[in-house]
Amino acid sequence: QLQLQESGPGLVKPSETLSLTCTVSGGSISSRSYYWGWIRQPPGKGLEWIGNIYFNGSTYYNPSLRSRVTISVDTSKNQFSLKLSSVTAADTAVYHCSRTIFGVVIVSAWGQGTLVTVSS
Amino acid sequence: QSVLTQPPSVSAAPGQKVTISCSGSSSNIGNDYVSWYQRLPGTAPKLLIYDNDKRPSGIPDRFSGSKSDTSATLGITGLQTGDEADYYCGTWDSSLSVVVFGGGTKLTVL
Numbered sequence A: 001q002l003q004l005q006e007s008g009p010g011l012v013k014p015s016e017t018l019s020l021t022c023t024v025s026g027g028s029i030s031s032r033s034y035y036w037g038w039i040r041q042p043p044g045k046g047l048e049w050i051g052n053i054y055f056n057g058s059t060y061y062n063p064s065l066r067s068r069v070t071i072s073v074d075t076s077k078n079q080f081s082l083k084l085s086s087v088t089a090a091d092t093a094v095y096h097c098s099r100t101i102f103g104v105v106i107v108s109a110w111g112q113g114t115l116v117t118v119s120s
Numbered sequence B: 001q002s003v004l005t006q007p008p009s010v011s012a013a014p015g016q017k018v019t020i021s022c023s024g025s026s027s028n029i030g031n032d033y034v035s036w037y038q039r040l041p042g043t044a045p046k047l048l049i050y051d052n053d054k055r056p057s058g059i060p061d062r063f064s065g066s067k068s069d070t071s072a073t074l075g076i077t078g079l080q081t082g083d084e085a086d087y088y089c090g091t092w093d094s095s096l097s098v099v100v101f102g103g104g105t106k107l108t109v110l
Helices: none
Strands: A003-007 A018-025 A034-041 A048-054 A059-061 A069-074 A079-084 A093-101 A106-110 A114-118 B009-012 B018-023 B035-039 B046-049 B063-068 B071-076 B085-093 B098-101 B105-109
Touching (some): A018 A093, A048 A069, A048 B098, A106 B035, B018 B085
Antiparallel strands (some): A003 A018, A034 A048, A093 A114, B085 B098, B085 B105
8 A cells, every 4th residue: 555654844944945755655666657746735725736756857847836846756765855945934835745647647646744834 | 726616615415416516728627637636634635536537446436527628527426424525626737837726625415
């Protein structure tokens, strides 16, 4: 049974970098069948796609966040990570890691999500 | 404001049928497949429907999906109290070059 678990600080100061890691269990992050990614949901708002990465390092980012986002993969640890720089209060959200099939659109598995608050 | 429009809430009695709509445009629903997700209280979202009308293994046939032009619909028959959840639609938007989602619909089974 595939499980995705987010981890990282729940509080980040404005202008700093948000860093989260997703640990994948019950499946290999090196599989050629899947992409791995991040989706967030600000309080009271809808879901927002952040981006995806393939096992070979190819990345696909939301154009509105591209200048601040880096998604990377560590196949040795079966993990992938999100870094979002220069955060503001608008980046406060529940961040979900995800696995997608047939490209980056169909999310076949989601992590529970972790709340990250941007505040001084 | 979400790119895809869903009703904020729907409700129906146990055993009845309910439909949830997802409205978009020619650059998203009108141009690509639609997926549907269920988020039960306190749990991670789950894929219910992909490619407009396909169910992943393990999803009962009480759940169905359809698409027409720039709108998609999720149908749930034989409603159970365990179906109370938030439901989201999603697809690719070729104009924005992003995955887009609906704002979510809260289903209440009265």
